[in-house]
Amino acid sequence: MDSMKLKLFFSCWDKDLFIGGTYTSAEAMQWAMAELLNHPEAFQKVRKEIELVTGNGRLVDESDVPNMPYLQAVVKETLRLYPPGPVTTRECRQHCKINGFDVPPKTAVAINLYAIMRDPDSWDHPNEFLPERFLQEQDEDSSDGKRTKFNFVPFGGGRRGCPGTALAFSLMNTAVAAMVQCFDWKIGEDGKGEKVNMQSGSGMSLSMLHPLICVPVVHFNPYDV
Template sequence: MLRLLNGTTLDLLLSVRQDEIKHLMKSLSEKANAGEAVDLSVELMKLTNNVISRMLMSKRCSDKENEATDMRNLVTEINKTTETIIKEHQVARKQETGEVKDLLSILLEIADNESTEIKLSRENIKAIILNMFSAGTDTSALTTEWALAELINHPNSLRKAVDEIGQVVGKKRLLQESDLPNLPYLEAIVKETLRLHPAAPLIPRRSTNDCTVAGYYIPAKTNIYVNVWALGRDPNYWNNPLEFQPERFIESRLDVRGQHFHMLPFESRLDVRGQHFHMLPFGSGRRICPGTSLALQVVQATLGAMIQCFDWKAGKDGNLPRVDMEEGLSFTLSRANPLVCVPVTRLDPILLSI
């Protein structure tokens, strides 16, 4: 998995992510021009499904309204589809130079390499593909959805993010992943979203040996669930833990209104990659989510482009004063109600993409 999702591979497939974000921006632009509301729960799921599908197998899911969700639920169909695509890739690999086109190419190369320590079977490859779909699609979509909902409810934070993007990116091109290192406030927004709304609120683990944690005896082979949702809201470690404050992750001690607020020393330096146990949105240790870098890039680039190009009005008619933030009940932290908004064009994404 490390080779599948390392920095080199992600860079090779950068154009896939850029194309899919542009495709989403075009769709949103059409809705904005028509004055129509958008179900962002559906649109963001389609985006992440297509990103994962193209990175894996060089094929889009499709633009059908419900297929993005249906594809994830129909395991039998996925098995048939992946078998066909694997055969196509095997034929293509015999005719080409071995250039990496997608993640399946890497998996087939590993499977054909007799010197590798771990052998990949056909079923292993199918399982990896299915796992990446199930683990990598709704989580990134949900995080982007929660982040935009928080920004709509916190217009000062939204304005600050838009200003930052304007200063770094300008108004003549669409935000790119290469801009992300220069957008610390956008990064802080995503961190704050992951703190309040971790896509996986409970992380399952299993103890390998008998141990005692905080006075509790835990026998070997015990199933344990780490409550990531509670960690991010613990008042022992976070000031105003229930408030959306991206500034807590910025070294500046001024909030969006120019007022001072107290910040715990670790907050501005806190990392989300499992190094600080106050916040573990991707887990930690050897079993940390291997798609952490991909998820952060997709969420930040998608959210950045959405607020660069559009203002957002909540509700089907755009007249709701704020977005409902009720949480749903599922293994992933979904919203209880879809995020439906009316996009209003600020910068034309079609012109920016030329």
């Protein structure tokens, strides 16, 4: 590969990483905060968990996340309901039959991740925001991890899963935690809104049809401690 082709290759790779690793994560964090604002009891549970771990004497850190199971459950539940890439594609490696249809090898197949993670055969109350389901899963399925294999696939699964999965989880957990720890949030431009509109928009990624607009009110300033 000559220098020009190599430069073009890395330029395209950097662009994919930048777009795939920032815009989708930002959208997912908007959904997380929107659900927390619409479920104030969940918001308070996250805040209390953060205060318990940090002693409310410092800003929450990435190293704190493993000690915050409810925060992690909120992030997972958000990604279950609003996967950044609701549809992914794969190439069929061998002949198979799906719902009575013959699919030959080399066929491009679209996989509806959104539908998989809202399938009532796999999830109780699939359209409801219930972070507790992932806490129960840790107790019931920790031995075999059956839930996370092919039912929970916000970043795809297997060897072709998103390489940025760990980074996305880390970013979402720490960012959402900091926003919950440091601010109270009033809905709407005037801070007088009651509920966030959860209607989704159209496009390759799952964005909010109506952008999340809130007024932040300082709750905890880590720089004043």
